[in-house]
Amino acid sequence: xxxxxxxxxxxxxxxxxxxxxxxxxxxxxxxxxxxxxxxxxxxxxxxxxxxxxxxxxxxxxxxxxxxxxxxxxxxxxxxxxxxxxxxxxxxxxxxxxxxxxxxxxxxxxxxxxxxxxxxxxxxxxxxxxxxxxxxxxxxx
Numbered sequence: 001x002x003x004x005x006x007x008x009x010x011x012x013x014x015x016x017x018x019x020x021x022x023x024x025x026x027x028x029x030x031x032x033x034x035x036x037x038x039x040x041x042x043x044x045x046x047x048x049x050x051x052x053x054x055x056x057x058x059x060x061x062x063x064x065x066x067x068x069x070x071x072x073x074x075x076x077x078x079x080x081x082x083x084x085x086x087x088x089x090x091x092x093x094x095x096x097x098x099x100x101x102x103x104x105x106x107x108x109x110x111x112x113x114x115x116x117x118x119x120x121x122x123x124x125x126x127x128x129x130x131x132x133x134x135x136x137x138x139x140x
Contacts (some may be wrong), residue, residue: 036091037053038054038091040053043061044097047105048061050072053094054086054090055092055093056086056092058075058095058107059073059074059126060073060127073126074126075127075128077128078128078131079131080130080133081131081133082109082112082115082133083109083112083114084109084112084114085111086111093109093110094108095107107129115131116129116132117129117130117132118130
C-alpha cells in the first residue's frame with residue numbers, strides 16, 4: 001500500500017515538473033502583442049528580430065563586442081525566384097519562431113506563402129534569409 005502511495009506521488013510530481021518546464025519554454029519566446037502594428041519584435045533567449053511587416057525587412061539585434069551597444073542590423077534576403085507579391089501599406093509578412101526549438105525560424109509572405117529560413121551571413125554579420133522552394137517548383 002505504501003509503495004502505491006509513493007509511486008503515485010512520484011508520478012504526480014513528474015507531471016507537475018513537466019507542466020512547469022513547458023511553461024518556461026513558452027515564456028522564453030517573447031513577441032509584441034499588437035497584431036495590426038507595422039513593426040514587431042520576436043525574441044528568445046538567444047536571438048532577437050525586428051520585422052517590418054509591410055516590407056519584409058528583418059533586423060537582427062547585434063552587439064559587436066563585450067562593451068559595444070546593441071544595434072538593429074538589416075538582414076539580407078535572397079528572393080531565389082519566390083513569388084513575393086506585396087500590397088502597399090498593409091501587412092505582407094509574418095515571422096515565426098518555434099516556441100520550443102529556436103532553430104525553426106521562418107519569414108513568410110502572407111499573400112503568396114513564399115517562405116525563407118535563416119542562413120549564415122558570415123563572421124560578424126547577421127544571419128541572412130534563404131528561400132525555401134516548394135517541391136513542385138523544382139520539377140517545372
